[in-house]
Amino acid sequence: MNFYTRYIFFCNNIRKDGKACCSQLNAKTMYRYIKDKRRQEGINDIIIEHLINGNVIKRLQID
Numbered sequence: 001m002n003f004y005t006r007y008i009f010f011c012n013n014i015r016k017d018g019k020a021c022c023s024q025l026n027a028k029t030m031y032r033y034i035k036d037k038r039r040q041e042g043i044n045d046i047i048i049e050h051l052i053n054g055n056v057i058k059r060l061q062i063d
Helices: 027-041 044-052
Strands: none
Touching: none
């Protein structure tokens, strides 16, 4: 049994050899966006609604 049942992961990998990596897909931008939203709106929604209850928080989804 795993200790965690849900998690949020943002890969910020940057490859110098030219191979595909998360930084090419705006991973850092997504990370900053969520971090800024969390500061503005508080972390309670993320912790309670998503991590504990397992619900998707539609207003925080990036299209």
